[in-house]
Amino acid sequence: MRIVLSHSSAVAPLARTRNNRTQNAVRLTKTSNFRQSHEFGITRRVAVKTRSAADGGAAYDPYGVLGVKPDADAVAVKRAYNSKQMLYKGEKGKLDDVERAYEAILQGQLSARLSGGSVSADVRFADRVVRSKWLPRPCASPMKDVVVNFGLTMACAAVTLVTPPQMRTLQVTIFAALLMVFRFFVKLVDVDPGPNATLDPAGATKHNNMRFARSFGVVLGTFIVSLFCTFWLPQFIVEVLGLTVPAWMLLHQEVFVSAACGVVLAGLVSFYR
Numbered sequence: 001m002r003i004v005l006s007h008s009s010a011v012a013p014l015a016r017t018r019n020n021r022t023q024n025a026v027r028l029t030k031t032s033n034f035r036q037s038h039e040f041g042i043t044r045r046v047a048v049k050t051r052s053a054a055d056g057g058a059a060y061d062p063y064g065v066l067g068v069k070p071d072a073d074a075v076a077v078k079r080a081y082n083s084k085q086m087l088y089k090g091e092k093g094k095l096d097d098v099e100r101a102y103e104a105i106l107q108g109q110l111s112a113r114l115s116g117g118s119v120s121a122d123v124r125f126a127d128r129v130v131r132s133k134w135l136p137r138p139c140a141s142p143m144k145d146v147v148v149n150f151g152l153t154m155a156c157a158a159v160t161l162v163t164p165p166q167m168r169t170l171q172v173t174i175f176a177a178l179l180m181v182f183r184f185f186v187k188l189v190d191v192d193p194g195p196n197a198t199l200d201p202a203g204a205t206k207h208n209n210m211r212f213a214r215s216f217g218v219v220l221g222t223f224i225v226s227l228f229c230t231f232w233l234p235q236f237i238v239e240v241l242g243l244t245v246p247a248w249m250l251l252h253q254e255v256f257v258s259a260a261c262g263v264v265l266a267g268l269v270s271f272y273r
Helices: 007-055 062-066 074-087 092-114 143-162 171-191 201-241 247-251 253-271
Strands: none
Touching: 062 074, 062 092, 074 092, 074 171, 143 171, 143 253, 171 201, 171 253, 201 253, 247 253
């Protein structure tokens, strides 16, 4: 009996063999790619962790960078941030560390909100303004600025002291108050820069005018209150009650007023904004 093999029956086993080899090659390729990607992912994670450990350390203790306690409220964190910004003005590396620490604290507060954790009322309602924007708010200046402020006011008091008693007036004290107005304005420029003058010139001009008016209002208002308490009120009490005042106290009244007002104004400019 004669058996005739068709061309298709002879080719079919060969085609199946080739397909099996192709599938096995694809599987090997996928397995190899998966292993490479897995190893690369592990290597990358290790590298990131190593780099974070090398870069972090003390730099990524954000509360330590800003110099506040971990349980500090939003006002204290913002005040510390502003103080560090003024202290490291012109030092880009330190300013970057302060900015990174401040952002880390804000992200931590946001995570606490999203996770439903216990968040203090100061943090939960940090965006609410509960006082007038014209009232002074705590904001400590760097020590060098504190020294300059007190040095200027005490120098004016010294000028009043060395002036003969018959020629003493409050003009030097008023001059010291105007100096503190300028120092307060310079401080507001640092801690409250406002809109960008290039992107929003109208908004920047308005903000600068408001800042200048606030400097005059806060400092001169404090000066008037201090002058009333140290100069006019004592005179009124002495005249109404008919008290006897030593002559040396009357001769040095302007010196006392200048020193007292200087301390109050320097403290205002140094520790408030």
